[in-house]
Amino acid sequence: MEMSHRKTEIAAPDPSEMRVRPAHASDLPAVVALDAENTGEARPAYWKDRFEWYAGRQPDRFFLVAEQRGDTLGFIVGEVRAWEFGSPPSGWVFAIGVSPRARLHGLGSLLFDEICARFRSAGVQHVRTMLAKDAHLLLSFFRSLGMMGGPFIQLEKRLEP
């Protein structure tokens, strides 16, 4: 799960003027900048690849951005995934980013609601994500949206050389 924000000057957030739409190629620099502000690392190649995969208007992949008067204030990325182990396909959110200036105005919730609406239209009944146990802010955010522990447990093992 990726979480981004940016510090650059933007207009004061006004929920009535915010709009969520599918990302265009021209949004790539803003998304890269927003992500770089959060991670401290500019990853244009990574996001270009993600754009090609998720913003290509495939019916089961979603790359949405939130904007206000032309400012990109946030984004969310996800897809419908078919799972193994007996689970039917579900929506999967793998990245969300909100500008710090736009926080506490419901923008993260708006982005999440929008991608959930698209998942629902794609015919799935659940949305899932995976987070680091110490990502307290993100965990609290997704919990506040009603997400709870699901029927799977993530397991891993270090592969010794």
Next chain:
Amino acid sequence: MKLQIATRLALYAALQLAADPERQLAAAEIAERYGISVNHLAKVLRTLGRAGLVEAVRGAGGGYRFRGNVKRVTLLDVIELFEDAGPSARPEEEPGAASPEGQGLRRVLNEIDDIARATLSSITLATMLKIVNEPPPAEAAPPKSAARAAKRG
């Protein structure tokens, strides 16, 4: 995970008061709702008061009022006022702790503790109030692998 009685009472009281931070409730009102001892609850409320989560309002019509931030205070914040929610403070003092079995068991128990802490620290009182006020979801169908295992059992 089993909570001590005082911890459970603290969570009930904090949620009752956090549901409407402007409202004052007498300890007796809260105690009556859950069928618990007023004296026991009063001790719990004093602890919550010392932590700055509630304040006592004196005088006629007095009682307790929530004064924390419902969007910031987590279940873990409340629980840790009353008990340790983490791993044993001195794991090396557990019987057999130095044995391979004791060390293996400690790794498994630490995994459980980590998940419990991550869960409790991610649920604020505001989120918990949403959970309280929502009807329980319909029972989700278990993954097919679980269903197959259940059939075999």
